[in-house]
Amino acid sequence: MSRPAGPLSAMSAGGGAGAGDGPRYPAIMRILVEEIGAGRYALGERLPTEHDLCQRFGASRHTVREALRHLKDMGLIARRQGSGSVIIAHYPEQRFVNSITSLDELVQYAETTWLDVLAVDKIVVDETLGTWLRATPGEPWLRLSALRRVAGVRDPFAYTEVFMPIAFEALVGEIGAEVSALYAMLERRFGVRVAKIHQSIEAVTADANVASRLDIVSGAPLLRIKRCYVAEDGTLIELAVNHHPADRFRYEMTLDRKPVGGALVNDIRDWPGPNEASATADRRGSPVHHATETNDDRDGHTPCAD
Amino acid sequence: MSRPAGPLSAMSAGGGAGAGDGPRYPAIMRILVEEIGAGRYALGERLPTEHDLCQRFGASRHTVREALRHLKDMGLIARRQGSGSVIIAHYPEQRFVNSITSLDELVQYAETTWLDVLAVDKIVVDETLGTWLRATPGEPWLRLSALRRVAGVRDPFAYTEVFMPIAFEALVGEIGAEVSALYAMLERRFGVRVAKIHQSIEAVTADANVASRLDIVSGAPLLRIKRCYVAEDGTLIELAVNHHPADRFRYEMTLDRKPVGGALVNDIRDWPGPNEASATADRRGSPVHHATETNDDRDGHTPCAD
DNA sequence: GAGTGGTCTAGACCACCTT
DNA sequence: AGGTGGTCTAGACCACTCC
Numbered sequence: 194m195s196r197p198a199g200p201l202s203a204m205s206a207g208g209g210a211g212a213g214d215g216p217r218y219p220a221i222m223r224i225l226v227e228e229i230g231a232g233r234y235a236l237g238e239r240l241p242t243e244h245d246l247c248q249r250f251g252a253s254r255h256t257v258r259e260a261l262r263h264l265k266d267m268g269l270i271a272r273r274q275g276s277g278s279v280i281i282a283h284y285p286e287q288r289f290v291n292s293i294t295s296l297d298e299l300v301q302y303a304e305t306t307w308l309d310v311l312a313v314d315k316i317v318v319d320e321t322l323g324t325w326l327r328a329t330p331g332e333p334w335l336r337l338s339a340l341r342r343v344a345g346v347r348d349p350f351a352y353t354e355v356f357m358p359i360a361f362e363a364l365v366g367e368i369g370a371e372v373s374a375l376y377a378m379l380e381r382r383f384g385v386r387v388a389k390i391h392q393s394i395e396a397v398t399a400d401a402n403v404a405s406r407l408d409i410v411s412g413a414p415l416l417r418i419k420r421c422y423v424a425e426d427g428t429l430i431e432l433a434v435n436h437h438p439a440d441r442f443r444y445e446m447t448l449d450r451k452p453v454g455g456a457l458v459n460d461i462r463d464w465p466g467p468n469e470a471s472a473t474a475d476r477r478g479s480p481v482h483h484a485t486e487t488n489d490d491r492d493g494h495t496p497c498a499d
Numbered sequence: 500m501s502r503p504a505g506p507l508s509a510m511s512a513g514g515g516a517g518a519g520d521g522p523r524y525p526a527i528m529r530i531l532v533e534e535i536g537a538g539r540y541a542l543g544e545r546l547p548t549e550h551d552l553c554q555r556f557g558a559s560r561h562t563v564r565e566a567l568r569h570l571k572d573m574g575l576i577a578r579r580q581g582s583g584s585v586i587i588a589h590y591p592e593q594r595f596v597n598s599i600t601s602l603d604e605l606v607q608y609a610e611t612t613w614l615d616v617l618a619v620d621k622i623v624v625d626e627t628l629g630t631w632l633r634a635t636p637g638e639p640w641l642r643l644s645a646l647r648r649v650a651g652v653r654d655p656f657a658y659t660e661v662f663m664p665i666a667f668e669a670l671v672g673e674i675g676a677e678v679s680a681l682y683a684m685l686e687r688r689f690g691v692r693v694a695k696i697h698q699s700i701e702a703v704t705a706d707a708n709v710a711s712r713l714d715i716v717s718g719a720p721l722l723r724i725k726r727c728y729v730a731e732d733g734t735l736i737e738l739a740v741n742h743h744p745a746d747r748f749r750y751e752m753t754l755d756r757k758p759v760g761g762a763l764v765n766d767i768r769d770w771p772g773p774n775e776a777s778a779t780a781d782r783r784g785s786p787v788h789h790a791t792e793t794n795d796d797r798d799g800h801t802p803c804a805d
Numbered sequence: 806g807a808g809t810g811g812t813c814t815a816g817a818c819c820a821c822c823t824t
Numbered sequence: 825a826g827g828t829g830g831t832c833t834a835g836a837c838c839a840c841t842c843c
Contacts, residue, residue: 216812242828253814255561258829274829275822308804355805374804390754396702396722396745414720414745416702420805433805439702439720448696498614498680499661499726499739522831548809559833564810580810581841 221250221260229269230283240270240278287450309340309349311406313365316356325419326356326432333359337368337375340406341435350441352406356432376422376431388425394418394444403436414439527556527566535575536589546576546584593756614659615646617712619671622662631725632662632738639665643674643681646712647741656747658712662738682728682737694731700724700750709742720745 225240234240241249246257261278264270267285270278316322316336323330335357340349355375364382368375376387397417404411415436422431531546540546547555552563567584570576573591576584622628622642629636641663646655661681670688674681682693703723710717721742728737 218812244828255815256813259812261829272829273822274820275827277822277828353805376805388756390756391751392754393749393751394700394722395749396720396743398720398745414702414704416700416722422805431805435805437702439704443699443701445697445699448698450694450696499659499682499728499737499741524831550809561834562832565831567810578810579841580839581808583809583841 217250217252218256218259218263221246221252221257222263224250225260225264226267226269226285229264229280232283234280236280236283238280239276240264240280242277306341306343306350308353309342310368311338311340313337313368315359315362322356325434326429328429335359335361335365338406348408348438348441349406350437352403352436354434356434357430358428375433379422379430385424385428385430387422387430389423391421391423392418393420396439397436399436399438407436407438409438416442416444418444523556523558524562524565524569527552527558527563528569530556531566531570532573532575532591535570535586538589540586542586542589544586545582546570546586548583612647612649612656615648615655616674617644617646619643619674621665621668628662631740632735634735641665641667641671644712654714654744654747655712656743658709658742660740662740663736681739685728685736691730691734691736693728693736695729697727697729698724699726702745703742705742705744713742713744715744722748722750724750 228234240246240261243254243257243261246252246261247254250257261270261272264278265272269280269282269285271281272278314336315333318326318328318330318332318334320330322328322334323332326334328334337353337355337357339353339355341351341353342349357379361379361383364378367378367382380386395417397415399407399409399411399413399415401411403415404413415438418435418437420431420433420435421429422433424430531552534540546552546567549560549563549567552558552567553560556563567576567578570584571578575586575588575591577587578584620642621639624632624634624636624638624640626636628634628640629638632640634640643659643661643663645659645661647657647659648655663685667685667689670684673684673688686692701723703721705713705715705717705719705721707717709721710719721744724741724743726737726739726741727735728739730736
């Protein structure tokens with residue numbers, strides 16, 4: 194059945210169906226994207242219905258839906274049964290994304306590192322800890338303390354304390370034997386699920402305890418990384434506090450700019466390619482310093498960022 | 500036309516078509532997901548063809564394709580014309596994603612902060628800087644130095660140096676008047692495009708220069724955040740080095756767990772909800788300390804992460 | 806050339822939202 | 825109740841891949 198020469202018959206694209214123009218939904222898609230980008234529809238306004246678009250483009254509903262699916266994937270419209278397609282953005286949103294597949298990528302410890310567990314004990318939450326854990330002072334919690342070492346280096350490069358609800362007491366014995374991440378073990382054994390990790394990075398100075406653990410002087414600069422593992426319901430599953438001597442660790446991350454949503458991501462699935470990973474490597478390289486100096490005296494102030 | 504009672508007729512799901520079972524593709528999808536998860540197909544192996552699946556499930560090709568589309572979105576299979584559907588993963592890949600829409604979210608400076616530009620001058624790259632910039636020592640670069648302040652606080656909370664290729668010299672005059680991010684200005688004015696931001700965070704001690712800028716003592720702990728803005732071709736567009744006194748700034752980020760690809764992302768598009776932002780707030784709260792102590796003496800070492 | 810997925814049409818019932 | 829998107833069927837041509 195030769196495709197009736199609709200309003201789009203002059204279009205062309207790739208492979209095709211009935212007659213000989215190539216796929217039509219990309220053309221429809223492009224037109225709609227352009228119209229949206231040109232501001233033809235206000236944010237919150239509704240796109241014409243599928244039916245209307247079918248008529249306008251002389252295409253079947255299925256074809257129009259394919260085009261609309263892409264608009265949705267690009268984040269331009271939201272669709273809902275009964276309500277139509279609403280404009281939610283004029284341009285495909287771009288984001289810088291730091292995407293992490295395994296916790297190891299977040300934690301950034303090479304596989305040549307390991308944890309020396311010093312102790313697992315029951316503690317009582319004090320006021321400070323209460324703030325961190327969103328727990329009531331006096332409440333009992335579990336604390337694991339450990340040193341993280343890397344092969345071939347005498348000194349540990351991190352002193353870590355992990356706090357867990359007392360409910361996890363049962364698995365204390367297993368921690369030493371655990372190969373995967375702690376949070377994964379908690380998920381597996383208790384059926385909880387980490388939905389979110391909140392990470393906080395700051396520079397602090399070593400107190401006496403941490404200093405002795407890491408064999409550095411008290412007051413030495415540390416990179417302290419706190420990680421809160423939060424369940425879907427907001428419960429804190431685990432709090433890990435890592436203390437890294439300044440010269441033994443550096444935190445790195447790479448943010449890739451990409452459109453949000455399925456558009457590009459799905460293209461990756463079109464056929465297997467190297468699955469781009471992101472977060473970067475590991476232990477600190479050699480420390481670097483650079484001299485800074487200023488001559489000029491221009492002055493101004495701007496709210497601008499980097 | 501009542502749907503012929505195929506092998507799936509006992510299934511049920513949601514809303515539906517011909518007869519009365521509800522949508523069928525979710526059921527088909529679930530079955531395939533389970534089979535893949537159970538290891539029925541090896542990685543790299545091919546899934547049965549659409550035709551075969553149609554027969555097996557007694558569904559139309561369109562319906563089977565809908566199911567397969569989701570498998571693809573979940574990252575379980577890759578499809579290609581002529582070659583079939585290949586298993587590329589046994590489980591839906593989960594990632595923790597830190598997604599940042601604007602640079603401000605990355606930089607984490609509230610809108611109540613601003614930059615006091617101290618100087619913009621031409622410098623000559625020394626050896627250390629050469630490493631950072633991937634430039635040859637001796638090469639001329641542009642350097643901007645500035646203090647970042649927040650309303651109501653006397654002391655700046657960051658001393659920043661930004662390095663740019665000498666080619667951007669023309670816009671030196673505009674920097675003071677710039678409201679948006681510097682990198683955005685470079686993009687706009689020079690037609691370059693930031694494709695990637697590499698960020699490195701470490702604890703360092705203040706050298707004399709930085710200390711005097713920030714009015715802190717030499718040797719005080721700093722959080723140093725370096726950001727490399729890299730173009731698609733790998734060119735370094737800008738390097739920003741931020742020095743934050745330890746007690747005046749903290750870097751925070753939230754990673755949300757989500758399946759990679761369209762699956763969940765698309766669900767967000769199903770209907771507008773609050774578009775979950777991620778990266779979190781700003782200036783440092785009150786400094787916190789906590790006592791650490793250990794009693795027990797269990798010992799073990801594991802490669803495991805938090 | 807046979808097989809596979811990509812795209813298309815035409816018509817249909819249904820669930821959901823708006824009116 | 826009418827409109828809208830969600831899902832389904834049945835049949836078709838095409839481009840691409842692999843043998």
